[in-house]
Amino acid sequence: MIGPDLKPGESAPEFSVQTLDWSPFKGLADTQGKVRIIAAVPSLDTDVCDRETRRFNLEASALSKDIAILVISTDLPFAQKRWCGAAGVDQVTVLSDHLSVDFGSKYGCLIKKHGSCAGQFSWLTDG
Numbered sequence: 001m002i003g004p005d006l007k008p009g010e011s012a013p014e015f016s017v018q019t020l021d022w023s024p025f026k027g028l029a030d031t032q033g034k035v036r037i038i039a040a041v042p043s044l045d046t047d048v049c050d051r052e053t054r055r056f057n058l059e060a061s062a063l064s065k066d067i068a069i070l071v072i073s074t075d076l077p078f079a080q081k082r083w084c085g086a087a088g089v090d091q092v093t094v095l096s097d098h099l100s101v102d103f104g105s106k107y108g109c110l111i112k113k114h115g116s117c118a119g120q121f122s123w124l125t126d127g
Contacts, residue, residue: 003108012036015103017072017095020081025095027103031068038070040109044083044094049073053089060091074098 006012015027027038039056041049053071060069069092073080077096084094097103104110 001108002110002112003105005108012038013106015106016100017097017103018077018099019093019095020077020084022077025093027070027095031070034066034068036068036070038072038107040104040107041071041073042111043073043075044071044080044087045075050083050087053092053094054087057087057089057091068093070095072097072103074101074104 012028014029017025017027019025028036037056039052041052043049044053056069056071060067063069071092072095074097075083076098080094080096084090095103101110
């Protein structure tokens with residue numbers, strides 16, 4: 001794994017990723033004032049990541065709008081957009097770390113060999 005081993009109580013580092021339309025997204029600045037649930041998945045096209053993201057989407061519909069759920073993978077944004085459309089995922093924010101792997105390297109979940117984010121990593125930060 002590449003990156004630091006973040007500990008509970010540490011400040012979450014700012015990170016840059018891309019939205020489904022390739023627009024830049026600052027993970028903390030663009031969700032300021034919200035509680036954030038951040039999930040890293042290797043690829044939305046894998047069975048476990050597919051199920052996990054669909055479940056987050058289902059649960060998000062019952063949560064306050066003051067909670068931002070971010071699902072980050074190294075899939076290309078156009079592939080993420082296709083997957084979200086096919087899966088009906090519209091309650092969580094799906095983001096791509098493909099371009100710079102900034103998120104994966106700052107959150108310690110970048111798989112060195114594959115250049116993708118390791119799955120089953122989740123963080124909870126407040127605004």
